[in-house]
Amino acid sequence: MTQQNSSPSMKTAKEVEEFARRQDTKNRLLLASPAILIITLFAAGPLLIVVLYSFLTAGDYGNVKWIFSTDGWFSVFMQRDIFDDTLQIADAHVSIFWRSIKLSLLTTVLTAAFGIPTAYFIATRPLSQRNLWLFLITVPFWTNLLVRTIAVMELIRGEGVINNVLRWAHIIDDPIQMMFTDFAIAFGMTYVYLPLMVLPVYASIEKLDFRLVEAAYDLYANRWKCFWRVILPIVKPGMIAGSILVFVPSLGAYITPRVLGGGKNLMFGNLIELQFGQGRNWPLGAALSISLMVLVMVALLYYVKVSGGDDNNEHR
Amino acid sequence: MNSNKPEDSVAIDVQSVTKIFKGETEVLALDDVSVQVRENEFFTLLGPSGCGKTTLLRLIAGFEHPTDGRIKLHGSDISLLPPNKRPVNTVFQNYALFPHMTVAGNIEFGLEMMGQAKAERSATVDRMLALVQMEELKNRRITEISGGQQQRVALARALAPHPKVLLLDEPLSALDLKLRKEMQIELKRLQHETGITFVFVTHDQEEALTMSDRVAVMSAGKILQVGSPRDIYDHPTDRFVANFIGESNFLNAELTKVSKGKGMIKLASGAELDASLPSDAPAVGPVSILIRPEHSQLTKRSSKAPLSGSIDNIVYFGTDTHFHITLETSEAFTVRTQNKPGFEGAFQIGDQVSLTIEPDAVQVLKD
Numbered sequence: 001m002t003q004q005n006s007s008p009s010m011k012t013a014k015e016v017e018e019f020a021r022r023q024d025t026k027n028r029l030l031l032a033s034p035a036i037l038i039i040t041l042f043a044a045g046p047l048l049i050v051v052l053y054s055f056l057t058a059g060d061y062g063n064v065k066w067i068f069s070t071d072g073w074f075s076v077f078m079q080r081d082i083f084d085d086t087l088q089i090a091d092a093h094v095s096i097f098w099r100s101i102k103l104s105l106l107t108t109v110l111t112a113a114f115g116i117p118t119a120y121f122i123a124t125r126p127l128s129q130r131n132l133w134l135f136l137i138t139v140p141f142w143t144n145l146l147v148r149t150i151a152v153m154e155l156i157r158g159e160g161v162i163n164n165v166l167r168w169a170h171i172i173d174d175p176i177q178m179m180f181t182d183f184a185i186a187f188g189m190t191y192v193y194l195p196l197m198v199l200p201v202y203a204s205i206e207k208l209d210f211r212l213v214e215a216a217y218d219l220y221a222n223r224w225k226c227f228w229r230v231i232l233p234i235v236k237p238g239m240i241a242g243s244i245l246v247f248v249p250s251l252g253a254y255i256t257p258r259v260l261g262g263g264k265n266l267m268f269g270n271l272i273e274l275q276f277g278q279g280r281n282w283p284l285g286a287a288l289s290i291s292l293m294v295l296v297m298v299a300l301l302y303y304v305k306v307s308g309g310d311d312n313n314e315h316r
Numbered sequence: 317m318n319s320n321k322p323e324d325s326v327a328i329d330v331q332s333v334t335k336i337f338k339g340e341t342e343v344l345a346l347d348d349v350s351v352q353v354r355e356n357e358f359f360t361l362l363g364p365s366g367c368g369k370t371t372l373l374r375l376i377a378g379f380e381h382p383t384d385g386r387i388k389l390h391g392s393d394i395s396l397l398p399p400n401k402r403p404v405n406t407v408f409q410n411y412a413l414f415p416h417m418t419v420a421g422n423i424e425f426g427l428e429m430m431g432q433a434k435a436e437r438s439a440t441v442d443r444m445l446a447l448v449q450m451e452e453l454k455n456r457r458i459t460e461i462s463g464g465q466q467q468r469v470a471l472a473r474a475l476a477p478h479p480k481v482l483l484l485d486e487p488l489s490a491l492d493l494k495l496r497k498e499m500q501i502e503l504k505r506l507q508h509e510t511g512i513t514f515v516f517v518t519h520d521q522e523e524a525l526t527m528s529d530r531v532a533v534m535s536a537g538k539i540l541q542v543g544s545p546r547d548i549y550d551h552p553t554d555r556f557v558a559n560f561i562g563e564s565n566f567l568n569a570e571l572t573k574v575s576k577g578k579g580m581i582k583l584a585s586g587a588e589l590d591a592s593l594p595s596d597a598p599a600v601g602p603v604s605i606l607i608r609p610e611h612s613q614l615t616k617r618s619s620k621a622p623l624s625g626s627i628d629n630i631v632y633f634g635t636d637t638h639f640h641i642t643l644e645t646s647e648a649f650t651v652r653t654q655n656k657p658g659f660e661g662a663f664q665i666g667d668q669v670s671l672t673i674e675p676d677a678v679q680v681l682k683d
């Protein structure tokens with residue numbers, strides 16, 4: 001294409017090719033530059049800052065002093081006893097990690113339990129109705145997260161809707177304590193993250209060719225076998241995507257556990273926030289953030305490996 | 317026509333089946349259809365798009381249930397059984413192979429669902445792979461094989477459980493011409509080797525004629541005629557059937573005599589000819605008759621000939637030539653003659669000619 005503009009001297013095919021290749025690389029770099037810029041500015045940059053901060057010393061009133069220190073990382077897992085200065089495992093942190101993982105897993109399972117049938121229901125509606133159902137599923141998502149969380153609080157608090165109804169029906173006499181429990185957090189997160197499960201699962205069920213279901217029935221499968229051997233393996237990618245989309249933000253959730261879990265039932269997100277706020281220990285906060293990221297990455301790798309495996313192995 | 321087959325017992329007996337799809341508008345997909353498919357035969361449902369072929373097949377498979385009427389398999393009523401309880405398998409038009417399984421996994425699926433033991437299953441899978449010549453691709457994923465190969469896997473999968481009846485819904489329509497011809501032969505071979513009754517759906521008349529033991533021609537939810545390919549081609553009893561399969565000359569004539577299933581017709585020229593009659597023979601009087609273009613020959617003008625006219629046009633087709641003729645009754649008539657090497661032909665456009673009609677060439681139509 002560019003031969004006309006270049007020097008009039010004869011060129012061998014090889015030279016032309018080489019020129020085109022270089023031109024190509026240049027063009028590609030040019031085309032990719034906005035993406036590269038954005039990734040550097042908004043992803044890699046901040047991440048590097050966080051890594052950097054995690055190796056600095058905490059300032060007295062927040063912020064950091066530019067002195068190298070591993071105290072932040074040290075305090076992620078260990079603590080010194082206030083009285084005799086002996087080293088201990090930071091069991092407060094460990095229990096928060098554990099609760100975060102537990103509640104996130106629970107949330108993922110609950111969103112799957114409610115979300116998959118919902119997605120199936122929507123995907124099997126007539127085409128004209130599906131968009132309405134999808135719309136209804138996503139409407140809460142347009143509302144501020146805090147407002148939605150407070151709405152959940154209205155449901156489950158002592159004088160809330162659920163307790164009032166139960167008392168009115170004389171099923172219980174005293175209100176059930178639901179606020180400020182792990183249940184409240186899981187309940188709230190399930191509600192908040194449900195669309196993130198429904199949408200990808202819906203997409204994969206909608207793509208499912210129902211003729212495959214007919215083929216399974218034709219080949220003597222009953223309903224259960226058909227679901228287990230044909231529908232499930234084909235919808236699995238959607239379920240994996242949904243689980244990841246729910247699990248990851250659950251693990252780092254901040255507002256929901258803060259509002260519904262109260263001060264006692266901290267999750268990872270609250271612990272991090274604490275270090276940047278009242279705790280005034282930015283290096284610890286930064287180290288915790290990175291720990292969370294590593295945790296998520298390890299969990300994802302493990303999950304994808306376990307669930308994304310080749311499903312044909314059983315046939316061989 | 318099929319009496320040379322050892323067994324003439326009925327495999328599938330469709331008894332006055334009507335199917336109405338209820339939706340925003342009601343669709344009458346099958347209108348009081350009755351047909352019998354014999355054991356071990358290659359039976360074809362032929363008809364234009366939307367005539368109800370797939371619907372009939374789905375009713376036999378069990379994916380739909382008749383609005384009215386019954387379907388029997390070897391004498392027992394299966395109308396209400398779900399598909400997984402019917403010893404009938406389907407080769408789907410789009411194959412519907414399980415994308416998450418290997419070739420072998422697909423073939424094994426039905427056997428596994430039937431509860432066969434592992435060893436027996438593997439043996440059957442290997443036998444099926446050999447039958448469709450796919451041994452090398454045993455462990456390939458479905459997404460990693462070609463359309464023609466998928467076709468073979470779909471066949472093997474449906475044949476593996478050794479169903480009483482195999483249903484095939486336009487299984488060759490996605491293949492290119494060459495592959496299609498190959499698979500036509502292949503299908504005949506498979507049917508012969510397995511001895512399974514095949515019910516084959518197509519809208520391609522050539523495919524129907526070359527492959528079938530018997531053909532049912534459908535139109536608008538009805539079966540118009542059932543018979544051997546030869547029967548259907550030489551003696552279509554219905555104008556639609558005649559038009560749908562091959563080319564036709566329709567003439568007005570008068571039926572003068574009916575005896576023992578044979579008739580005598582009189583043409584406008586006064587010539588009288590023997591004629592085949594449809595099963596429910598019409599009364600004596602004016603009728604429509606059919607003569608295939610190749611069942612007539614051109615001769616020099618003669619007053620004794622049954623038909624005479626002038627040549628309007630001559631179209632050369634390589635293997636044969638079409639003469640378009642306007643008869644003295646001003647009806648149009650086409651004659652097809654086979655070309656012989658080095659023979660230019662003795663007739664020119666505008667020539668006055670007469671036509672001879674071969675014996676057994678006249679068919680009286682129902683209408």
Ligand SMILES: Nc1ncnc2c1ncn2[C@@H]1O[C@H](COP(=O)(O)OP(=O)(O)OP(=O)(O)O)[C@@H](O)[C@H]1O
Nearest residue numbers: 337339343345364365366367368369370371372519
């Ligand atoms: N599920 C359905 N709901 C409503 N109408 C249907 C349904 N299935 C088929 N029909 C209608 O029934 C008629 C027969 O359809 P069918 O699929 O049996 O035709 P076909 O002969 O197989 O045609 P083709 O050669 O195009 O596959 C058509 O008018 C079609 O629109």
Ligand SMILES: [Mg+2]
Nearest residue numbers: 369370371485
């Ligand atoms: Mg069809």
